[in-house]
Amino acid sequence: MTSTSLLPFDKSRSAFVFIEFQAEWLAPNSRLFQHLVQDKEPFQHAVSQAAVLLAAARQQACHIAHAGLDLRHDPSYRLFAGGQQVLGLRAAIPQVGTWTGPGADFVAPFVPQPGEFVVQGRSGASVLKNSTLDPFLRNNRIDTIYLCGFATHVCVESSLRDAHDSGLNVHVVKDACAAFTRAQDAYFHEHILHHFGTGIDVATLVQQLQA
Amino acid sequence: MTSTSLLPFDKSRSAFVFIEFQAEWLAPNSRLFQHLVQDKEPFQHAVSQAAVLLAAARQQACHIAHAGLDLRHDPSYRLFAGGQQVLGLRAAIPQVGTWTGPGADFVAPFVPQPGEFVVQGRSGASVLKNSTLDPFLRNNRIDTIYLCGFATHVCVESSLRDAHDSGLNVHVVKDACAAFTRAQDAYFHEHILHHFGTGIDVATLVQQLQA
Amino acid sequence: MTSTSLLPFDKSRSAFVFIEFQAEWLAPNSRLFQHLVQDKEPFQHAVSQAAVLLAAARQQACHIAHAGLDLRHDPSYRLFAGGQQVLGLRAAIPQVGTWTGPGADFVAPFVPQPGEFVVQGRSGASVLKNSTLDPFLRNNRIDTIYLCGFATHVCVESSLRDAHDSGLNVHVVKDACAAFTRAQDAYFHEHILHHFGTGIDVATLVQQLQA
Amino acid sequence: MTSTSLLPFDKSRSAFVFIEFQAEWLAPNSRLFQHLVQDKEPFQHAVSQAAVLLAAARQQACHIAHAGLDLRHDPSYRLFAGGQQVLGLRAAIPQVGTWTGPGADFVAPFVPQPGEFVVQGRSGASVLKNSTLDPFLRNNRIDTIYLCGFATHVCVESSLRDAHDSGLNVHVVKDACAAFTRAQDAYFHEHILHHFGTGIDVATLVQQLQA
Numbered sequence: 001m002t003s004t005s006l007l008p009f010d011k012s013r014s015a016f017v018f019i020e021f022q023a024e025w026l027a028p029n030s031r032l033f034q035h036l037v038q039d040k041e042p043f044q045h046a047v048s049q050a051a052v053l054l055a056a057a058r059q060q061a062c063h064i065a066h067a068g069l070d071l072r073h074d075p076s077y078r079l080f081a082g083g084q085q086v087l088g089l090r091a092a093i094p095q096v097g098t099w100t101g102p103g104a105d106f107v108a109p110f111v112p113q114p115g116e117f118v119v120q121g122r123s124g125a126s127v128l129k130n131s132t133l134d135p136f137l138r139n140n141r142i143d144t145i146y147l148c149g150f151a152t153h154v155c156v157e158s159s160l161r162d163a164h165d166s167g168l169n170v171h172v173v174k175d176a177c178a179a180f181t182r183a184q185d186a187y188f189h190e191h192i193l194h195h196f197g198t199g200i201d202v203a204t205l206v207q208q209l210q211a
Numbered sequence: 212m213t214s215t216s217l218l219p220f221d222k223s224r225s226a227f228v229f230i231e232f233q234a235e236w237l238a239p240n241s242r243l244f245q246h247l248v249q250d251k252e253p254f255q256h257a258v259s260q261a262a263v264l265l266a267a268a269r270q271q272a273c274h275i276a277h278a279g280l281d282l283r284h285d286p287s288y289r290l291f292a293g294g295q296q297v298l299g300l301r302a303a304i305p306q307v308g309t310w311t312g313p314g315a316d317f318v319a320p321f322v323p324q325p326g327e328f329v330v331q332g333r334s335g336a337s338v339l340k341n342s343t344l345d346p347f348l349r350n351n352r353i354d355t356i357y358l359c360g361f362a363t364h365v366c367v368e369s370s371l372r373d374a375h376d377s378g379l380n381v382h383v384v385k386d387a388c389a390a391f392t393r394a395q396d397a398y399f400h401e402h403i404l405h406h407f408g409t410g411i412d413v414a415t416l417v418q419q420l421q422a
Numbered sequence: 423m424t425s426t427s428l429l430p431f432d433k434s435r436s437a438f439v440f441i442e443f444q445a446e447w448l449a450p451n452s453r454l455f456q457h458l459v460q461d462k463e464p465f466q467h468a469v470s471q472a473a474v475l476l477a478a479a480r481q482q483a484c485h486i487a488h489a490g491l492d493l494r495h496d497p498s499y500r501l502f503a504g505g506q507q508v509l510g511l512r513a514a515i516p517q518v519g520t521w522t523g524p525g526a527d528f529v530a531p532f533v534p535q536p537g538e539f540v541v542q543g544r545s546g547a548s549v550l551k552n553s554t555l556d557p558f559l560r561n562n563r564i565d566t567i568y569l570c571g572f573a574t575h576v577c578v579e580s581s582l583r584d585a586h587d588s589g590l591n592v593h594v595v596k597d598a599c600a601a602f603t604r605a606q607d608a609y610f611h612e613h614i615l616h617h618f619g620t621g622i623d624v625a626t627l628v629q630q631l632q633a
Numbered sequence: 634m635t636s637t638s639l640l641p642f643d644k645s646r647s648a649f650v651f652i653e654f655q656a657e658w659l660a661p662n663s664r665l666f667q668h669l670v671q672d673k674e675p676f677q678h679a680v681s682q683a684a685v686l687l688a689a690a691r692q693q694a695c696h697i698a699h700a701g702l703d704l705r706h707d708p709s710y711r712l713f714a715g716g717q718q719v720l721g722l723r724a725a726i727p728q729v730g731t732w733t734g735p736g737a738d739f740v741a742p743f744v745p746q747p748g749e750f751v752v753q754g755r756s757g758a759s760v761l762k763n764s765t766l767d768p769f770l771r772n773n774r775i776d777t778i779y780l781c782g783f784a785t786h787v788c789v790e791s792s793l794r795d796a797h798d799s800g801l802n803v804h805v806v807k808d809a810c811a812a813f814t815r816a817q818d819a820y821f822h823e824h825i826l827h828h829f830g831t832g833i834d835v836a837t838l839v840q841q842l843q844a
Binding site for chain 1: 287289301331334335343352411
Binding site: 153 | 640718719725786790791795798801803824827828
């Protein structure tokens with residue numbers, strides 16, 4: 001399915017969701033960037049393209065939501081049972097020790113501005129699951145979201161899949177997301193995305209915004 | 212149904228959930244206490260009984276979760292669309308202006324201690340809905356919760372109903388909860404509670420904890 | 423809050439949800455009607471008023487959803503663990519033995535017609551929880567629901583509370599719902615409803631529909 | 634993370650979830666098998682391996698859940714707004730016309746037996762989302778699931794991701810699942826699975842079951 005059958009772009013019904021534009025990924029010496037991100041150039045390109053999109057969205061007074069991960073209030077990872085006897089990210093995050101320190105800081109220009117929504121809660125990879133993002137969207141009568149951020153095949157993809165099943169229309173902003181490798185991004189766009197949503201690039205999206 | 216058919220009390224599978232022991236309710240001059248709470252004596256009794264329970268739960272190293280409401284990061288109530296064109300608490304909270312200032316402070320002895328879980332997120336009356344409480348319970352293999360707090364017939368009851376439908380066993384700690392009036396508490400215990408859970412009082416519960 | 427601050431009635435964004443208009447309640451010799459419903463006249467009045475509303479909604483081609491309970495595929499109540507070691511309705515339903523036989527039949531004129539949505543799933547009192555009602559609403563861009571059915575203070579109220587926290591606007595159709603007693607209905611309308619939604623009666627609603 | 638840090642296999646806390654063992658996939662002339670499944674041999678191998686697992690699970694009286702898709706009650710796909718102005722599977726399913734006819738039949742030996750749970754509801758790819766699977770697990774105190782079925786990278790993977798974020802431990806039964814191609818299965822196991830759960834094969838699992 002292509003996006004041509006969708007309603008035309010409607011600013012009031014759309015939100016731009018920025019996933020984990022925080023020091024844990026964006027600081028040059030961060031563990032996630034150093035150890036997980038193998039293809040560093042496309043990752044850095046995604047950061048700068050997301051900044052272009054954010055500036056345009058701010059200029060047009062669009063709905064903007066910042067969906068980070070912040071466990072500074074939970075330094076022993078009680079949410080994840082301390083990483084004991086649980087599988088997946090719930091074990092990996094406590095083991096690596098991320099998101100409980102300054103890595104949870106948002107990095108400029110992605111620091112939330114007044115009037116922008118900062119998502120609270122969240123229990124795993126989907127930024128909609130057990131968080132305030134979904135009721136924010138519902139209360140504001142937003143039915144379409146544009147996803148940017150990291151990593152494409154982990155948190156972005158889980159959010160995409162969750163949003164699809166909830167009844168939202170999702171556009172993944174291709175050049176404003178990055179996986180660990182170029183190949184993972186290519187795989188996502190070829191084999192996964194069309195089952196749950198559609199893709200768009202920053203240039204096209206900014207044009208729509210400014211039309 | 213009575214609690215006799217349940218499994219015996221098992222500390223590792225139980226959590227004590229303290230709902231909104233914050234200044235917005237507990238400060239003597241707070242708007243909620245002043246304007247909503249009509250029967251002030253049973254409300255104050257509930258606060259002191261909850262303190263008795265909390266002390267016992269801390270002594271026995273039980274799972275403790277603090278489920279407050281804190282919108283200090285969202286002073287324009289974007290979560291609730293600014294209270295515009297939404298019904299219920301989503302409109303009332305922005306109108307009264309609660310939870311975005313010092314009213315969101317936890318009040319001693321209910322200030323979270325290290326190792327106690329502080330619930331993030333939440334979009335309305337149920338402290339489980341769109342929050343991290345449910346995955347905290349699941350990851351820690353907790354299937355039984357004890358609810359204390361305010362107000363019995365609003366947030367405590369919504370949490371009870373939501374938890375029932377999720378598959379949790381819920382005990383409402385009668386003398387550690389309060390509605391606006393004694394009559395509302397009585398109504399809840401006579402007409403509502405048994406459809407969704409069961410009741411217990413602090414003295415009985417502390418005995419179980421210390422057995 | 424009054425409904426005057428809401429958007430005007432918009433048929434395309436509204437759904438009429440009929441809760442449990444099934445033989446388990448509506449058959450004169452049914453256990454629920456016989457044993458739970460004490461004030462039989464207002465209950466029967468609610469059934470006939472709901473029929474008036476349904477006819478009008480059908481005539482205007484409104485979105486109609488039938489939210490019943492049907493456990494005929496699960497005669498041993500595995501969903502509720504057979505009623506063992508669970509509290510509330512999950513224990514009561516298996517004990518009474520409802521919803522696994524002909525009591526689950528819809529009763530005329532409330533039998534779903536082609537094009538009307540029949541909710542699947544559901545795990546307790548809220549007709550939105552773990553069911554297809556919410557994604558049906560979302561996919562069809564419906565943000566406002568009108569609730570009718572039984573019982574006011576059990577399933578209707580749980581649905582109201584759940585929908586509020588999800589970000590929907592809820593109107594409870596007063597004279598098309600009934601509790602077990604008149605007093606329970608009165609209590610609900612005085613003490614509970616305004617925290618989560620608003621009320622309307624069939625005559626007013628039919629006028630809006632036909633305007 | 635490896636499964637060695639998990640609790641040992643506990644039958645009472647585990648469920649075997651069979652995803653879409655229905656004619657829409659399993660009938661030799663079905664559209665999904667004909668058009669989507671490119672590598673037919675591994676798909677057919679997965680069906681026979683799943684049958685081995687199901688027989689062992691039945692012999693040991695394990696918790697078994699059948700998570701199909703069945704839209705025979707909704708032939709105009711109202712759940713998905715008729716596929717209009719929605720993206721992903723919600724548009725593709727109405728376009729292809731699946732799940733509203735005999736393709737929704739379970740195929741032997743995967744036809745649910747008495748005492749086996751048949752999941753109701755579901756709104757997309759995850760078999761947990763808006764369905765009765767999650768409360769079935771919770772009410773029965775099951776915290777670990779084993780996933781089999783189709784397709785690995787669509788519904789199995791969405792279920793895995795959703796279950797992880799809900800707080801469940803998930804084992805994907807490798808040789809009892811299949812994607813459209815061998816390469817997609819290989820990609821899933823190398824790049825995706827460890828973020829959310831772990832893998833096991835039928836032989837190892839049957840040994841654990843019979844130990």
